[in-house]
Amino acid sequence: MHDSQPRLDAQVAKDAAAARREAGRRLAAGKKPSLMRLALNPSLVFLRVYLGEGWLLRGTRGYIRARAAQLASFLTEATHFQMATGARSPAPNSAADIPAFQGATLPLSATIICKNEGGYIEKCVASLDGFAEIVVVDSGSTDATLDILRGFIARGWPIKLVERDWLGYAKQKQFAWEQATRDWVLSIDSDEWLDDDLRRELPALLAAPDEVVGWRLRRPLAFYGQLNVPPKDAKPERIIRLARREKVRFDESALVHEGLVADGRVLEASRGLLRHDRALRIDEQILKEATYACLKAQQRILRGKKPSLLKLVVNPPLYFLRIFFLNRVFLYWIDGYILARTRAAYSFIGEALHYQLSQDGGRRA
Template sequence: MPLPLAATLICRNEEACIGACLQSLADCAEIIVVDSGSTDRTLAIVQDFAERGFPIVLYRRDWPGYAKQKQFALEQARENWVLSIDADEWLDADLRAALPGLLEAPAEVGGWRLPRVLTLYGETAPPPASVRPDPILRLVRREGARFDEDVLVHEGLVVEGEIRDVARGLLRHERGLRLDAQMPKEILYARLKAEQRIAAGERPSVLKLVFNPPLYFFRIFVMRRVFLCGAPGFIHAMTGAIYSFMAEALHFQMAREKRAK
């Protein structure tokens, strides 16, 4: 019997990774896929899984932004529990085995943070077990859960009730991009972050500009123990620091442009 669980994911041109994602969702009663104009084999792969009996419901929808697209996907779910997952992520066997117990959580539990690990560029296996996963809220009760649509990037779920951490299994993030492919994405995320701050009326900070990038690097490289991954781990942490610098610097520049108008 399928689990009383709906999985929701948004996609566009994800042919390289969406198959592994869908395969890991085989236990779900619903799989909501929202595509925003794929031109590669993404839709063909989704259709193949649907023909194999996966409970997929596909929507085609223009791109309104990350949070709004994920909120739309969430609103299509019918099961009491919803798993929000990205197309380049998948559940490992231990996490899939833990799902039935997570769905039987007491009524006061509104959501679960899943331990997510990134397979770094050039690697074929996840980081060593001693590298600390990044806990991320992805499994929630549908009632009382929503995405904050004012958040333009790194959108997150907001839930009612207690949030607990999953102790077993991993949410695997498999898109390890080479730096020249990753940096345009980081620049986009930094611009959206700066736009979000400007819209909220936040003023740029010299302290954040100077100290946030090295602190970001320290949090990833040292506190999460990514230094155990060698050079790929250093590159990953430094990429995060560059993103942090770009977000703060763009905030300064956009604020100056706004004042000049």
């Protein structure tokens, strides 16, 4: 045994690829997934590595090593389960039948940032029919994204397309926000879309009293490898996305999980959903989680925060319990369990990378 360890985000990428290969091998051999293996094997792997292989004696590094092995086991079992049940990333949308714009009915701007979102952006933009203005800031798409957007423009859609180098999540979204001209603005991701109930609710939201500067919209958690409508009893996230242009701004110091900061009263919309279309399978989703976790760790270091062993140990299981029970994703049974465990994995990766980057002086790979 030795102390050298790869950075955790790099290790997760290797483990995700290995999980995909192993799950494929199992399926080819006719082996069925097991709920018992999904629930128990990762914990058994942790105990074997941490206690049996002696990583307990290596302090924080040893704990991270054992938890990383646990995560690799979970990825294998979860990928096996999802591949066996046909879970996969959504098929790209077709841009063949983009409708003509029917005319603005809402004094409302929308802002979108994107790069290589050809599989999703058509559904996003189509759900904005009736908006007075749609600002799209593209940062160098090489797929069909720009062709799809230009197809909308050719059919009369009020799209203001701006091509600009990537500035980072918060700065790019703030730049897009500043290009909008209407009093009320909706910030929407390129893989999100408004359901019919939320579209019908928009006129009432825009008629809010002057002291109301924004609305938190309800966004259900996306379950990996599927696009099913969530059970009505599942608790959605509530995030500020609709606001008065001059009363909010993005926190440009945030490297990830950028959000609107409001100067005034913000209410919660009670009807409709902001749907999320990118239901990636777990072996793909975990790569995004690792990327976001790395940005979060770097952000903490830039803000002078030190890593915490207590957070490394306690935060991931608390995150699991919050998602599984408070967000009521247990209603999804196995799919909900996988989602909650993956969110806990994000928490672990973030705390572990905070430690690793601090040891390495905060340098990037």
